[in-house]
Amino acid sequence: MRISQPCDRLLARFRKISAAGVVALLVAAPGAQAANQVVVFAAASLKDALDDITAIYPGEVAVSLGSSGLLARQIGEGAPADVAFLANTDWMDWLEEQGAVDPARRVALVGNALVLIAPADAPDLEDVDADTLLARLDGGRMAIGQTQSVPAGMYGRAWLEASGMWDTLMPQMAETDNVRAALALVALGEAPLGVVYATDALAEPRVRVVYQVPGEMHDPIIYPAAELTDAAAPFMEFLQGAEGRGVFEAHGFLPLVKAP
Structure with missing residues (x-):
C-alpha cells in the first residue's frame, strides 16, 4: 500500500x-x-x-x-x-x-518522553495493541521518524518491537526525515497516528496524546x-x-x- x-x-x-x-x-x-x-x-x-x-x-x-x-x-x-x-x-x-x-x-x-498522537478531535484509544492501532489507522499511515536514523523513530521502533507490534505495523509506517515532519503530518490530518516526543505534542494544538509510551519499552x-x-x-x-x-x-x- x-x-x-x-x-x-x-x-x-x-x-x-x-x-x-x-x-x-x-x-x-x-x-x-x-x-x-x-x-x-x-x-x-x-x-x-x-x-x-x-x-x-x-x-x-x-x-x-x-x-x-x-x-x-x-x-x-x-x-x-x-x-x-x-x-x-x-x-x-x-x-x-x-x-x-x-x-x-x-x-x-x-x-524527554515518547507519545502516540492523533488529531485533536480524535477519540481516546481504549487499548493499545496491533489490532486497535490498525483499526484506528483504517488504511492510513502512522507517521514516525526514519526508524534507522531519526532518534524519535528509533525509539518508536524499539517500543513497537518490544511490544510485539512492529512486524504487523511496519507496512503502515510513513517514515519522515525528522520528528517535526511526523508531527506535521498528524496535525494536517494526513496521518491518523504519529509517534513523537511529548514536547512536540505539547507544542502543537492540532494534535492530542492518545498514549504515553512506557519509558521501559525503549532506551532513555x-x-x-x-x-x-x-x-x-x-x-x-x-x-x-x-x-x-x-x-x-x-x-x-x-x-x-x-x-x-
Whole structure:
C-alpha cells in the first residue's frame, strides 16, 4: 500500500525544506562566525525551546535544525558548527568515535518522553495493541521518524518491537526525515497516528496524546550537547544555567543537570 498522494507531497516538501535549511546555514556560517555568532546544530524537536533561548541569550546564535543523524553526519564531514545538540546519545558517541567531539566537553542536558498522537478531535484509544492501532489507522499511515536514523523513530521502533507490534505495523509506517515532519503530518490530518516526543505534542494544538509510551519499552531519551569549538562555551553555560533550565522546563523537557 502506498502513502496517499497528499502525504507523498508533504514528505517531499519536508525533505526539501530540511535539506535547504542545512545548506543555507553551511553557506552562511563562515560570515556568521566572523560576526561572532555561535552556530548550533540541533535536533528538530528542540526548535521551540531554542527559539525562546536564543531570544533571551545575550549574544548572536545561528541555529540549524534537522534530524540528529543528518546533523551528526554533517558535523563529521566538517560542517562549521560550534555546538552539537542532538536527541540521541548514539549519534553523539559516533561523533566522538570520529574525533569530532571531546568527551570532556559534552553533557547529557535534557530528557524527554515518547507519545502516540492523533488529531485533536480524535477519540481516546481504549487499548493499545496491533489490532486497535490498525483499526484506528483504517488504511492510513502512522507517521514516525526514519526508524534507522531519526532518534524519535528509533525509539518508536524499539517500543513497537518490544511490544510485539512492529512486524504487523511496519507496512503502515510513513517514515519522515525528522520528528517535526511526523508531527506535521498528524496535525494536517494526513496521518491518523504519529509517534513523537511529548514536547512536540505539547507544542502543537492540532494534535492530542492518545498514549504515553512506557519509558521501559525503549532506551532513555537523552539529549546530549557538546562544545565543538571554544566559541561555544558561553552558550553552553547559558543552556545549563537557571534561565536555560527554565525554558526547557516550560517546553516539557526534563533538565538533567543542576543549574550552577
